[in-house]
Amino acid sequence: MRVSVIIPCLDEAENIEECVRRARRVLGDSGIAGEVVVADNGSTDGSAELAAAEGARVVREPRRGYGSAYLAGFAAARGDYLVMLDADLSYAFDDIPRFVSRLDDGAQLVIGDRMDNIQPGAMPWLHRYVGNPVLTGILNLFFRTGVKDAHCGMRAVRRTALASLDLRATGMEFASEMLIRAAKEDLDIRELPIEYHPRGGESKLASFSDGWRHLRFLLVHSPTHLFVVPGVIMIVLGALVMATVLTRLEVLGREWELHSLIAGALLLIVGTQVAALGLCANAYGTYFMGEKDPWFDRMRERFRLEHGLLLGAVIAAVGLAMAAVIAGIWIDRGFGGLSSERVAVLAAALITVGVQIFFTSFLLSILGLRRRS
Numbered sequence: 001m002r003v004s005v006i007i008p009c010l011d012e013a014e015n016i017e018e019c020v021r022r023a024r025r026v027l028g029d030s031g032i033a034g035e036v037v038v039a040d041n042g043s044t045d046g047s048a049e050l051a052a053a054e055g056a057r058v059v060r061e062p063r064r065g066y067g068s069a070y071l072a073g074f075a076a077a078r079g080d081y082l083v084m085l086d087a088d089l090s091y092a093f094d095d096i097p098r099f100v101s102r103l104d105d106g107a108q109l110v111i112g113d114r115m116d117n118i119q120p121g122a123m124p125w126l127h128r129y130v131g132n133p134v135l136t137g138i139l140n141l142f143f144r145t146g147v148k149d150a151h152c153g154m155r156a157v158r159r160t161a162l163a164s165l166d167l168r169a170t171g172m173e174f175a176s177e178m179l180i181r182a183a184k185e186d187l188d189i190r191e192l193p194i195e196y197h198p199r200g201g202e203s204k205l206a207s208f209s210d211g212w213r214h215l216r217f218l219l220v221h222s223p224t225h226l227f228v229v230p231g232v233i234m235i236v237l238g239a240l241v242m243a244t245v246l247t248r249l250e251v252l253g254r255e256w257e258l259h260s261l262i263a264g265a266l267l268l269i270v271g272t273q274v275a276a277l278g279l280c281a282n283a284y285g286t287y288f289m290g291e292k293d294p295w296f297d298r299m300r301e302r303f304r305l306e307h308g309l310l311l312g313a314v315i316a317a318v319g320l321a322m323a324a325v326i327a328g329i330w331i332d333r334g335f336g337g338l339s340s341e342r343v344a345v346l347a348a349a350l351i352t353v354g355v356q357i358f359f360t361s362f363l364l365s366i367l368g369l370r371r372r373s
């Protein structure tokens with residue numbers, strides 16, 4: 001068996017018979033040995049029976065979701081190549097042989113690119129110009145897949161490559177998971193321009209909740225972009241604000257005072273916290289989920305626990321020394337009035353940041369205790 005055409009189906013009675021007929025016809029016409037698998041996701045409109053009557057092998061998956069449906073379909077498929085497309089006639093079944101021949105050429109994952117061939121009425125404005133480009137842009141910024149239409153539902157993948165992806169997403173974010181994992185595994189991903197037609201029947205896509213599921217998925221799979229980048233930006237901004245106040249630099253025609261200094265210190269502290277969370281999240285991903293983040297790996301090679309402890313201790317010690325000087329002056333004045341607020345804020349910020357770095361270093365070390373190198 002060379003090719004399994006897998007069609008996820010949730011209440012698609014209007015289209016499913018025609019889908020199965022077209023899939024079988026194109027396999028027959030092009031002489032590709034194959035099967036049509038319909039992954040029915042608990043349809044209540046008789047889709048499963050209609051599909052079976054047209055000669056599809058029907059797999060039933062009661063757990064809802066686009067990803068759940070595909071995972072069940074993949075598990076049941078017998079082909080060496082797995083071709084994916086919707087049960088809504090929005091994709092052309094006649095394109096299947098082109099996808100197959102790309103796999104024959106050596107590709108491991110082939111994904112359609114609909115963006116230049118969207119038929120009138122096939123994709124709402126919101127998805128065409130906002131949802132799809134924004135989410136595809138973020139996906140590529142984080143994971144560099146190089147794919148233009150990350151949510152295209154027509155794809156083909158080699159069974160051997162699929163196994164290395166270890167897919168788990170249950171909802172529409174399955175489409176993103178597949179690409180992220182493929183990029184991380186360095187698969188040979190190729191794009192194929194295809195046409196996108198208006199779907200028959202009712203769309204199952206919920207613009208905002210499915211969009212959010214994708215975005216959430218992208219964020220939690222890249223701690224570097226979710227935590228470390230914003231954390232470092234806050235640290236730099238906070239330090240700049242503090243430096244401006246402490247050096248009495250004039251910005252926007254005035255000198256900045258205590259309130260700005262406190263704001264800068266808080267920004268520095270919260271930035272340190274966020275960046276620290278990011279390092280811990282990266283450590284968790286690396287040690288427990290087999291993630292490979294080149295940046296984090298380089299950090300790991302360069303820095304040991306003792307480096308972190310030393311850095312934290314030195315920063316905290318500088319802060320403590322400043323605090324001690326202020327306390328000394330205070331005692332010297334017989335516990336009278338003090339006006340060292342600026343230095344006090346700086347000292348407090350340094351002590352806090354030092355303590356954060358010190359204990360985060362230990363937490364990172366704890367996360368790595370049971371790693372296998």
Ligand SMILES: Nc1nc2c(ncn2[C@@H]2O[C@H](COP(=O)(O)OP(=O)(O)OP(=O)(O)O)[C@@H](O)[C@H]2O)c(=O)[nH]1
Binds near residue numbers: 064065086123172
């Ligand atoms: N959303 C969703 N789709 C499912 C589910 N189970 C199976 N499907 C099928 O997955 C495919 C994708 O859903 P569609 O509604 O076509 O989503 P879409 O292609 O992103 O959006 P359209 O452009 O409107 O078709 C269809 O064949 C559905 O029948 C499910 O639980 N949720």
Ligand SMILES: [Mg+2]
Binds near residue numbers: 086
């Ligand atoms: Mg569709």
